[in-house]
Amino acid sequence: MNSRRVIVLDFDQTMTTYHSGGFPFSNFKHVDLNKIFGNLYTELRTKISQYSNSNYSIYIVSRGSKEEIKEFLRQINLLQYFRGVYGAEVYEETDYGEEYWAAKKVIYIKQICHIENVSRYNIFFFDDTKMNIESAIRTFSNSILIKDRTQGLLNAFNVMDKLLNIYDLVKRNITLVVSGKYDVSDVFDVGAEEIVKMYEMNNTFNVLKNDLIELRRIGMKVYLNGVFWDSSLTVNNGDIFTYS
Numbered sequence: 001m002n003s004r005r006v007i008v009l010d011f012d013q014t015m016t017t018y019h020s021g022g023f024p025f026s027n028f029k030h031v032d033l034n035k036i037f038g039n040l041y042t043e044l045r046t047k048i049s050q051y052s053n054s055n056y057s058i059y060i061v062s063r064g065s066k067e068e069i070k071e072f073l074r075q076i077n078l079l080q081y082f083r084g085v086y087g088a089e090v091y092e093e094t095d096y097g098e099e100y101w102a103a104k105k106v107i108y109i110k111q112i113c114h115i116e117n118v119s120r121y122n123i124f125f126f127d128d129t130k131m132n133i134e135s136a137i138r139t140f141s142n143s144i145l146i147k148d149r150t151q152g153l154l155n156a157f158n159v160m161d162k163l164l165n166i167y168d169l170v171k172r173n174i175t176l177v178v179s180g181k182y183d184v185s186d187v188f189d190v191g192a193e194e195i196v197k198m199y200e201m202n203n204t205f206n207v208l209k210n211d212l213i214e215l216r217r218i219g220m221k222v223y224l225n226g227v228f229w230d231s232s233l234t235v236n237n238g239d240i241f242t243y244s
Contacts, residue, residue, distance in 0.1 A: 002117045004055050008109055010127040011062035011069055011087070013149045015044070022064035022094035024072035033076065038150045045078065047157055052081040057116055061108045061125075062087040063094060063101040084112070102135035109140055126153060 012019045017038035020027045033041045052058055058081055062069060066087035073079035086108040088094045096104075105127070113123055125136050128146040137143040146153060 001119055003122070004057055004116060004118055005122045005124065006112060006116050006118055007051060007056055007058045008112060008123060008125040009058065009060050009153070010105075010129070010132070010146075011060050011064050013128045014126050014146045014153055015060070017149050020064060020068075020072075022062075022088065023068045024064065025068040025075065028072060040151065040154060043154060047154065048078065048081050051157075057083045057112075059083055059112050060085045060087070061105050061112075063096070063104075064088060065091070065094060084115075086112075098129065098131050102129075102131045105132055106136050106139060109136060113140075 009015050011024070012022070016024075016036050017040075018028075018031065018036045028036055037044055048058060060069060060073075060082055062085075064087050066085055066089060069087055070079060070085050073082065073085070088096075109123060109125060113120055116122075120140050121142065123140045123142055125133075125140055125143045126146055127133055127136070127143070128149055130145060133143045133145045
C-alpha cells in the first residue's frame with residue numbers, strides 16, 4: 001500500500017472564501033482573486049504547490065460543476081497541482097440536496113483512496129459543510145470541518161502539519177494504539193510516559209509541549225486522561241494524551 005498522503009478539498013468556501021454558486025469559471029470572470037481567496041491567494045498557492053511537490057496528492061471534491069472548477073483552476077494556473085477534480089457532472093446535479101452530496105462525496109473519496117492505493121488514514125478531507133464531515137468521518141477519520149471561511153484552509157493545513165509532525169516523531173519510536181471516535185482527525189492515544197521518554201531521549205520534550213500548545217491555539221482539542229490538557233499538568237506513568 002502506498003504511503004503517500006492525500007489531501008481532498010471542497011471548493012466553495014473551503015478553498016475559496018467567496019461562493020461561486022457552483023460555477024466558478026462563469027461567475028468569477030470579473031471577480032478579483034483577492035476577493036475570491038480573501039487576500040490569501042499567494043499563500044494558498046504556495047502551500048498547495050509545496051504539498052504537490054512533496055509526497056502528497058491533492059484532489060477537489062465539490063458539489064459544484066466539475067468542468068467549471070477545472071476551467072477556473074486552469075485559468076488561474078492552479079490546475080497543475082491537482083491530481084483530479086470531482087463534482088457535478090451536469091447542471092442539475094449542483095442543485096441536489098445536502099444529503100445527496102454528503103453521500104456522493106464519500107463515494108468520490110473512496111474512489112480516490114482506491115486510485116491512490118492508500119490507507120483511509122492517509123486521506124485528509126477538508127469541507128465547510130458539517131453534514132459532509134459527519135458523513136465522511138465514519139470512514140475517513142481525518143475529516144476536518146472548516147469553520148473560519150476567511151482563513152480556514154490555511155489554519156486547517158497548519159493543524160494537519162502539526163499533527164503529522166507529532167505523529168511521525170512518535171511513530172519512529174513507539175507503537176501507536178489508534179482508538180476512539182474524534183471530530184476532526186485521525187488521532188491517536190499514546191501512553192504519555194512513552195512520549196515523554198521519547199522526547200527526553202531526543203532532548204525535545206519542549207518541542208512536544210510547544211506543538212501541543214500550538215494545536216490548542218489553532219483550535220484542536222488536547223486532553224490528558226480525558227481532561228483538557230494544561231501545560232502545567234504533571235505527566236505520570238500510564239497517562240494518556242488524546243488529540244482531536
